[in-house]
Amino acid sequence: MLFIKLLINFFFMKTLFSCFIRDKYKVYKLVSYINCYFLSLYVSYNCILNLFNFSDERYYNTMNSLFQYFIYDTIAMLYFDFKNSLLFYIHHLLFIITYHYFNDYYNIYKYELNNFFLCEISQIFLIHCWLSLTFFRKKYFKINAILLLITYFIFRILNFTYYTYISFVTNLYFSPIFLTIYSMNLYWFYLLLKKAINTF
Numbered sequence: 001m002l003f004i005k006l007l008i009n010f011f012f013m014k015t016l017f018s019c020f021i022r023d024k025y026k027v028y029k030l031v032s033y034i035n036c037y038f039l040s041l042y043v044s045y046n047c048i049l050n051l052f053n054f055s056d057e058r059y060y061n062t063m064n065s066l067f068q069y070f071i072y073d074t075i076a077m078l079y080f081d082f083k084n085s086l087l088f089y090i091h092h093l094l095f096i097i098t099y100h101y102f103n104d105y106y107n108i109y110k111y112e113l114n115n116f117f118l119c120e121i122s123q124i125f126l127i128h129c130w131l132s133l134t135f136f137r138k139k140y141f142k143i144n145a146i147l148l149l150i151t152y153f154i155f156r157i158l159n160f161t162y163y164t165y166i167s168f169v170t171n172l173y174f175s176p177i178f179l180t181i182y183s184m185n186l187y188w189f190y191l192l193l194k195k196a197i198n199t200f
Helices: 002-018 024-052 056-080 086-105 107-135 143-171 175-199
Strands: none
Touching: 024 107, 024 175, 056 086, 056 107, 086 175, 107 143, 143 175
């Protein structure tokens, strides 16, 4: 089960990195980002394949992996980083709720939901940026920051705008959830732009 593997992996890597990095919070973030990075690669790859050749099995494997990751990450945040932004907890909870209802009641929207999660592509470059700033002293930051802003705008702003609109047009009961996540994306995009301007 992915959830159990992630937890075991988290504590194993946390112990390993603690031997080299004294800052406990930095160790927590590093381990979390490593897990998130590989999940984002997996989800992005599957979602892109489903654009051209949709597979139910691939779709459900992707959604199940995301669901288990969000549960794991919520527990990790509560345990190691309780003061984290409230928005992250809301974001994770919204996905967990949406996951069950879409899988149980809205199977006809599988293709749309798959495209919705193309947003994970931007997450890859977000982690690259954090690693560049934390360990490489901006050596690779600028190129990753540009790629992050481009992919974030395409997949979390433009893409979310379209599917949020579709959710209202088709009168989905969970349109408010899409709108909430979309609002979060706009806010986080503002923070990314602000950070990029200050850093460059």
